[in-house]
Amino acid sequence: MARRHLRGALLMTGALVLVASASAGAVAHTSRSGPTAKVTPHLAATGNAAAIAFYRKVVAATNAQSSVQYTYSAAQTLVRVKNLGGGRLNWLMADPPKAGYNPAMGSVWAGAIHGRTTFVAQTVLPTSAADGYISFELVLTPRGEVMLSPPSSSQACLGRTTGKPYVGLYTRTGEPIGAGLLGRFSPLRRVGDTVYVTSTYPWGAQTAIEVDTISATTYLPSRSVVHVLPHHGIPGFTFAQDSITWGTTAPAPPVSTGVCATYLSSIR
Secondary structure, eight states, X not given: OOSTTOOOSSOEEEEEEEEEOSSTTOEEEEEEEOSOOOOOOOOOEEEOHHHHHHHHHHHHHXXXXXXXXXXXXXXXXXXXXXXXXXXXEEEEESOOOOTTOEEEEEEEEEEEETTEEEEXXXXXEESOGGGTOOOEEEEEOTTSOEXXXXXXXXXXXXXXXXXXXXXXXXXXXXXXXXXXXOEEEOOOEEETTEEEEEEEEEEXXXXXXXXXXXXXXXXXXXXXXXXXXXXXXXXXXXEEEEEEEEESSOOOSOSSSOSSHHHHHHHO
């Protein structure tokens, strides 16, 4: 489920320069991206035949949805943030742990029309606000831009980032919103209506083991945990997509979270 058609060893880093303005809650910013993502070529599904057959139904069910939302915790972090001083923050996604970076929690919301994403919005909530961190929100647009705003900006876009787009493990819109079938699948484990699907696949030079929690009735995942194993001195890490919620009605762009709603409405 964790963007199964996108596999990156180093997904993205970016520096956010945040400067308070005269308007309450408003900020100006610049940003730059670091190393770009590595995308693993398509891999055929191998392993347990029953698990592959079940996951084919998961692919169909998820790609029929019009939205997906999930949260990520600081305990199993998807995003880490470092305070560079002077109001500047550096953040990275799904990356091996690095010195000085604190875990962040937050949420991701993707909307789709006809099974293809039209926007992806992400809220990032650093866990050490007392140390000068600030919460911020990102949105990936159909133009391939990543827009930035703080939660208090009340629907306004304040600027855009540069470099490789990456929001909530998405690199662009227009992609299938659902899961992809790839990797080596282990035998299914079922408890009542819940099915646990384990698959293994390359994550750059490393190996990822993903465990998805899926309804046997709807074939929709409710949780996804990815363990990226250490390899030749590269540390491993774990992140989770929790409380995954699927929707069948295409949502309008965000209007209540402050994630660039005005801009999104103008380009839909």
